[in-house]
Amino acid sequence: MVIADKRLTFLLEHYWGQCQGGAELQTHYLEHEAIHKGLDAHYCFFSNGNDIDRINGTMICPIAKRKIWSKLNVQYPYAFDIFQALKKMKPDVIYQRCASSLTGIASCYAQKNNCQLTFHVASDKDVSPISTPWKRPWLIPEYKLMQYGIRTADTIIAQTQLQAEQLKINYGRQAIVIPNGHPVPADCVKADNQITVLWIANWKSVKQPELFIRLVEEIGRDENVHFVMLGRTDRYSGLVKLAKSHNIEVMGEVSNDRVNDYLAQGHILVNTSRQEGFSNTFIQAWMRRVPVVSYRVDPDHILQNEQIGYCSSGNFRELVQNTGVLIRDSKLRNTMGARARKYAIKHHSLENIDEILKTIMQ
Template sequence: MKILILAAPFEFYKGGSELQNTVICNYLEKKGFDVHFLFHYKKDIKSDNFHTYRYLFRKKYNRYLFTDFFQIYRLISKINPDIIYKRGINYITGIGTLYCKINRIPFIAHIASERDVNVFSKRILRNYAQYVKVYFDELINRYVISNSNFIVAQAEYQSNLMKKNYKREANLIIPNMHFYPTEFIKRNNGEIKILWIANFKKLKQPEKFIELAKELKDGNAKFIMIGRTSPNKWSQDLINEIKNINNLSYIGEQSIEEVNKLLAGGHIFVNTSLYEGFPNTFIQAWMRKVPVVSLNIDPDDVLKTNRIGYHSKSFDKMVEDVNTLIENSALREDIGNKAQEYAFKNHSMQNIEKLIQLIENDTK
């Protein structure tokens, strides 16, 4: 059976959805499925691990003018899949959904972020062009949610939001999954390492972590930022600011193996994003006994309910929560042990079997 994943594998773009796509692909191929990737990339590509195809937007905003519709549709036809899977809802998801509807094959939409199931407030829009873009995105959301054969959510709250905003519930809840850690977990409590792992985007709010490091500059904590930056002025200004803060360092984008190694030696993980789906970094941290402090995100209240970290909700409370963990090694260890137990139980590779069953049952 040929499965098309409308996204990049992790080797080409190091994001949370891409990591999950690659994990799923590896598992599907071991089960005998023929897996292909189709994604936007500026250069010619060849992967040693996967069947990959690329499309190229010819202009920055032409995805909203349908000028690349036929390019993408023809590529999907060339691949001729038996089923299409897409994580996250966007312009390409809409094309995939339409292709499946016309050709009467299953389409599986997997919610990747709260944005996929929310509606947009006109009050936050700055200009007419932004209004048109947001209106277009919401039309795509409605089309995909209405016409997908199956919708998979990462957490219950996503299914509840989709029911509220789009009158449809998820067919399945499948939490993100990760391999069990292979690193030796050992920490030096002489210097507390506090990690922030994300690409520098405004929705990730890296400036909040920078402010956190400034607030806690007098302790014995070392703050470390990991992730890809952009050449834009906003990112470069942040990098320059980091250089002048003694207890803060930026070490760039790292491989997943290096990120997991850093977590295995770290003490606290901090998330400052405005919104996400279910962050992979939460799971990576928990599996390595690292408590999570999250400014805005607590999917299905897992941090609060399972006592595996803090959902701070405000910057001042985040400073307080991080400082509490810095000063209390016994508390860090207790939360870390609970976090690993929770992650092993709820986010193992066993979760992918639910997706396999969905695919196999629909194509029999």
């Protein structure tokens, strides 16, 4: 049961206002629900500045980043700064999402200060086995703290049943499974005179944007098919030029509202990631009658079992074939889209955010 006036601190690497990733979006929804329920909410994260401010009722508490630690991709050197910030906030509950040394730092503080820690799995990678990085020894404390935090957190929430199973196997911990939640949008009508195929992610190696470009090359140019890529393209200028040469519209980073606008008008979402947690864009697409064609990722086999898209099991030829089928077959595409919207509304509404908050504050 949620009790008003309790103090809740969100501890993540990024804040929604600076980095609009999936974990930040879900935490953003949770933050709003906490304020609505009367909780005293604080948000601690890394930033280029250190100005404390209150935004939409939440006290924002940035910790100034240092270039050397960002370059080495470690967070444990900030342990003292985080402890000092938490001592000032005096949280009753800490919510930490995305496994890192922050998980262990939060757990150390919680155990010493009569505080509860909830760790929320953000990716399948969070609960996968980890080998000690002997060739990069500066990462060893990072991984050890992360593992300590997962093993000692008071409560763990997973997005999927598969994550919960992996957590049990690799850490001996039980998780409460609560899927991601999203606002339910108004229904949309798709115009079929031109088919829009979307790819939505920040460009990085795990997302494999090059596979989408290969896909478009294989399908070939068609004046009735429009290919669009959304997401931050840092350090990928060469690949951006290649995409544009194949008549792909590269929009770069856009707001979450604009992503939803594209999905409302789009017809197919292609995902080429090697690994995800539970992709928010899947849910946003399903809510807007857009079936998903995935290269490898199928959380809890939902695409297959619910028949709301295709998983190509890491087979590029299947990815091309499955995308082509949905481009050509409007009846199948519309049937899958209707089924996807019904599924998403039933299983991924903002009621899940309320359930997460109740679990955190119990």
